[in-house]
């Protein structure tokens with residue numbers, strides 16, 4: 001059997017078909033294929049290339065971040081330049097989700113044994129973007145966090161009540177729109193008002209969010225991407241335990 005990572009073509013020698021196996025596909029080529037599949041909104045190609053990535057031993061997080069997500073961000077830029085319609089963005093998002101579904105299986109397999117902490121996570125009120133948040137949830141789960149994912153468009157009070165109910169260590173807030181970033185600030189404000197600010201750590205993230213914003217609203221941490229989210233939480237909780 002020919003590994004998926006090898007390109008092959010059928011050529012004819014003396015009138016007989018012969019499979020010619022060509023050079024192994026490089027990691028860079030696989031990442032490029034993932035990116036292109038999302039830009040073309042081709043879900044089948046996204047799944048295929050995700051399988052190629054796994055077969056080639058590409059780190060699944062890298063395949064998501066440097067392959068699929070790069071494509072989706074480019075689609076977002078084209079949308080903002082009015083070169084694409086909202087429906088195009090939706091189809092690309094679907095293609096990305098199909099690729100992520102394949103890669104996620106391997107991310108989840110990495111699960112470590114000791115529990116790292118409990119996090120209540122969700123996309124804030126008014127915002128339905130969930131692809132990035134789902135990746136963060138998957139990597140946190142793989143890093144042994146007990147993740148309570150509340151989904152999207154989550155009302156402020158739901159973050160508070162779920163965190164209390166589960167005795168969570170952390171509340172994670174995702175926002176993809178500049179108009180919904182204030183909902184992250186609202187959660188922190190409510191924690192202060194209810195006297196529970198010291199009880200839970202707060203981490204924020206999402207494409208328009210920056211470290212400076214996290215500081216401004218009084219969050220404990222900002223995560224640039226899924227790997228950074230895990231690193232920041234490990235740091236935060238270690239500090240709290242010592």
Ligand code: B12
Nearest residue numbers: 076080128129130131132172174177178205206207223225
């Ligand atoms: C896909 C997409 C959609 C899809 C969402 C599908 C879904 N199920 O999520 C659909 C088509 C539905 C959509 C709708 C809209 N969208 Co949209 N969308 C995007 C797009 C192209 C990609 C987002 C994405 O999934 N990226 C890939 C993931 C992997 O990256 P990520 O989300 O940034 O997540 C990473 C990090 O940010 C971080 N992270 C994320 N969350 C969290 C949470 C925590 C706690 C931590 C620590 C880290 C973290 O880790 C993640 C993994 O690395 C962006 C473009 C962009 N540059 O972001 C526009 C974009 C966000 N959308 C935009 C807009 C305007 C809209 C609409 C208002 C369009 C409209 N006219 O209706 C609606 C809003 C609907 C709503 N009320 O929420 C704008 C926002 C502009 C702004 N700054 O406010 C963008 C930037 C496009 C643009 N350039 O104009 N969108």
